Amino acid sequence: MDEHLTPESILHLGLGFWASKALLSAVEIGVFTHLANGPRDDEEICVDLELHPRATKDFLDTLVSVGMLERTDGKYRNAAATDLFLDRNKPSYVGGMLEMANARLYPFWGSLTEALKTGHPQNEAKVGENFFTALYEDADRLEQFLHAMTGISMGDAHVLADKFPWDRYETVIDIGTAEGCVPVQVATRYPHLSGGGFDLPPAGSIFEKYVASFGLADRLRFYPGDFFSDPLPSADVLVMGHLLHDWSLDEKLLLLRKAYDALPGGGALIVYESIIDDDRRSNTFGLLMSLNMLIETQDGFDYTGADCQSWMSEVGFRDTYVEALAGPDSMVVGIKPS
Amino acid sequence: MDEHLTPESILHLGLGFWASKALLSAVEIGVFTHLANGPRDDEEICVDLELHPRATKDFLDTLVSVGMLERTDGKYRNAAATDLFLDRNKPSYVGGMLEMANARLYPFWGSLTEALKTGHPQNEAKVGENFFTALYEDADRLEQFLHAMTGISMGDAHVLADKFPWDRYETVIDIGTAEGCVPVQVATRYPHLSGGGFDLPPAGSIFEKYVASFGLADRLRFYPGDFFSDPLPSADVLVMGHLLHDWSLDEKLLLLRKAYDALPGGGALIVYESIIDDDRRSNTFGLLMSLNMLIETQDGFDYTGADCQSWMSEVGFRDTYVEALAGPDSMVVGIKPS
Numbered sequence: 001m002d003e004h005l006t007p008e009s010i011l012h013l014g015l016g017f018w019a020s021k022a023l024l025s026a027v028e029i030g031v032f033t034h035l036a037n038g039p040r041d042d043e044e045i046c047v048d049l050e051l052h053p054r055a056t057k058d059f060l061d062t063l064v065s066v067g068m069l070e071r072t073d074g075k076y077r078n079a080a081a082t083d084l085f086l087d088r089n090k091p092s093y094v095g096g097m098l099e100m101a102n103a104r105l106y107p108f109w110g111s112l113t114e115a116l117k118t119g120h121p122q123n124e125a126k127v128g129e130n131f132f133t134a135l136y137e138d139a140d141r142l143e144q145f146l147h148a149m150t151g152i153s154m155g156d157a158h159v160l161a162d163k164f165p166w167d168r169y170e171t172v173i174d175i176g177t178a179e180g181c182v183p184v185q186v187a188t189r190y191p192h193l194s195g196g197g198f199d200l201p202p203a204g205s206i207f208e209k210y211v212a213s214f215g216l217a218d219r220l221r222f223y224p225g226d227f228f229s230d231p232l233p234s235a236d237v238l239v240m241g242h243l244l245h246d247w248s249l250d251e252k253l254l255l256l257r258k259a260y261d262a263l264p265g266g267g268a269l270i271v272y273e274s275i276i277d278d279d280r281r282s283n284t285f286g287l288l289m290s291l292n293m294l295i296e297t298q299d300g301f302d303y304t305g306a307d308c309q310s311w312m313s314e315v316g317f318r319d320t321y322v323e324a325l326a327g328p329d330s331m332v333v334g335i336k337p338s
Numbered sequence: 339m340d341e342h343l344t345p346e347s348i349l350h351l352g353l354g355f356w357a358s359k360a361l362l363s364a365v366e367i368g369v370f371t372h373l374a375n376g377p378r379d380d381e382e383i384c385v386d387l388e389l390h391p392r393a394t395k396d397f398l399d400t401l402v403s404v405g406m407l408e409r410t411d412g413k414y415r416n417a418a419a420t421d422l423f424l425d426r427n428k429p430s431y432v433g434g435m436l437e438m439a440n441a442r443l444y445p446f447w448g449s450l451t452e453a454l455k456t457g458h459p460q461n462e463a464k465v466g467e468n469f470f471t472a473l474y475e476d477a478d479r480l481e482q483f484l485h486a487m488t489g490i491s492m493g494d495a496h497v498l499a500d501k502f503p504w505d506r507y508e509t510v511i512d513i514g515t516a517e518g519c520v521p522v523q524v525a526t527r528y529p530h531l532s533g534g535g536f537d538l539p540p541a542g543s544i545f546e547k548y549v550a551s552f553g554l555a556d557r558l559r560f561y562p563g564d565f566f567s568d569p570l571p572s573a574d575v576l577v578m579g580h581l582l583h584d585w586s587l588d589e590k591l592l593l594l595r596k597a598y599d600a601l602p603g604g605g606a607l608i609v610y611e612s613i614i615d616d617d618r619r620s621n622t623f624g625l626l627m628s629l630n631m632l633i634e635t636q637d638g639f640d641y642t643g644a645d646c647q648s649w650m651s652e653v654g655f656r657d658t659y660v661e662a663l664a665g666p667d668s669m670v671v672g673i674k675p676s
């Protein structure tokens with residue numbers, strides 16, 4: 001027995017769901033939205049948020065110890081990042097993603113072993129329901145969800161605006177655009193660009209409201225449609241973010257072909273999401289996202305940059321390359337020959 | 339909006355249950371026990387462990403990316419720590435704790451918000467059952483569980499043998515001893531010591547088997563009893579590890595008083611577990627363990643070293659001090675005046 005080995009890192013990872021769930025419950029309870037109004041002590045928080053006194057202080061001090069809250073003289077307040085990203089009343093709120101993770105993904109991941117043994121999704125599909133169908137039928141929930149998508153795409157959208165040679169192109173359309181986070185960021189930076197976003201019809205009014213709030217309604221418009229049953233709209237640049245991983249290899253290739261067909265010669269396709277590193281050993285988040293696709297979809301999976309480049313080449317793209325975006329995300333770019 | 343702030347650390351923590359559950363499923367499926375036999379490629383592992391091919395490679399590469407497996411030329415093998423601590427066939431196995439976390443704590447923590455709102459446990463108690471009562475009635479499960487406790491106490495036991503002045507004492511009894519990990523480590527290091535372990539009667543034969551396997555049956559014996567309804571046995575040093583946090587403040591004080599009564603003048607009580615730092619802002623594991631007591635017990639909670647020192651003083655102990663053990667754990671020591 002090696003005296004230098006300890007089981008600590010194993011136990012730390014295995015019990016990592018504790019800290020994760022504490023943050024998810026804090027978002028659910030509205031701790032950060034409440035503390036955005038100003039510092040409060042544990043007794044005030046307990047009363048205001050209708051918590052039981054038994055564990056309120058342990059809960060708040062846990063959030064302090066993981067850097068999500070700060071505490072001075074017994075008063076708790078938001079850390080800078082949680083004040084910006086977890087206050088429901090700020091446009092920068094990303095908690096919608098975590099609310100969804102808390103209500104859906106946490107319990108569904110409880111069946112990961114069954115998913116690994118059967119290959120079957122473990123979400124609403126197990127009882128014959130479809131989360132996305134139900135979501136697109138409920139206007140309020142859809143707006144919240146699409147706004148949460150903006151929160152998690154914002155980092156990528158900033159870097160995408162920086163790193164892609166937008167000055168070479170005139171038009172851009174984002175496929176599966178949600179609120180239109182990416183076209184808004186790109187069009188804000190490049191006044192010569194126009195285009196818009198493609199999504200299912202119920203997303204239209206939500207997209208238009210978001211775009212109008214940036215004064216971009218004259219340059220960005222909504223293209224309604226279903227990317228499997230309809231042709232894709234044409235633009236110099238098409239973008240597919242957090243989209244291809246939902247689908248099987250055949251569906252991925254079909255979507256890449258439809259993008260190829262919709263682009264003019266010299267046009268570019270940008271695919272971005274948590275692209276796995278080619279050696280499949282460093283982008284943990286990308287690998288876990290692929291397991292999340294196992295839980296959430298019939299045939300979806302995440303993939304490496306090399307995988308995506310090879311599929312792009314197979315449908316006709318040339319000059320493909322991979323470039324890092326924010327955090328665990330990268331973009332894969334392919335050019336349609338002139 | 340501060341351009342330097344990103345939501346990455348928030349999303350990383352909020353989705354931290356993904357990596358955690360991947361490891362728990364790997365332990366459940368027996369990945370590490372299987373790979374202790376030698377390296378295998380993903381297709382062999384898929385067949386041998388009856389996994390579905392859809393996500394086997396993503397699952398294994400996730401485990402590589404978090405350092406739990408290694409991969410060379412497409413063959414997976416255990417990392418040094420997982421080979422030692424997660425192979426069921428080695429005595430150093432700590433996976434029993436993670437099997438329990440996977441089967442029980444992961445789903446129970448899904449109700450953390452309800453626990454915080456009501457103050458009520460979220461385990462078997464919700465349906466009128468008691469995990470520990472059922473455990474002590476099933477000899478095989480009890481042996482596995484007590485062995486898992488040895489795994490998680492081993493690091494502390496080594497440091498406890500190093501740091502406490504055992505040469506000043508002749509006898510030691512560990513209260514709630516399980517297999518007897520602590521007395522075995524201490525008695526192995528100090529041939530002049532004798533004593534044993536106190537636990538509920540069903541633990542007796544398991545304790546005796548473990549102690550005999552170290553050739554210590556002549557110096558360490560089992561003391562059967564219930565620490566609430568029976569007096570504690572007497573020894574120069576009494577140890578209470580991972581025990582006080584299960585109970586209310588009144589019960590904690592009662593147990594400390596019973597230890598005081600059982601000790602001779604000059605005797606020492608050692609309390610050890612994941613003692614929270616006095617400022618309650620750095621020992622995240624200790625704070626989370628207190629939330630785990632919310633989930634698992636009627637009134638239990640974890641506490642700081644200063645809390646424990648003050649309770650010890652209240653029942654009569656003097657010369658109390660706190661000293662770090664392994665990882666997030668510390669010991670609090672108190673001396674009964676002569």
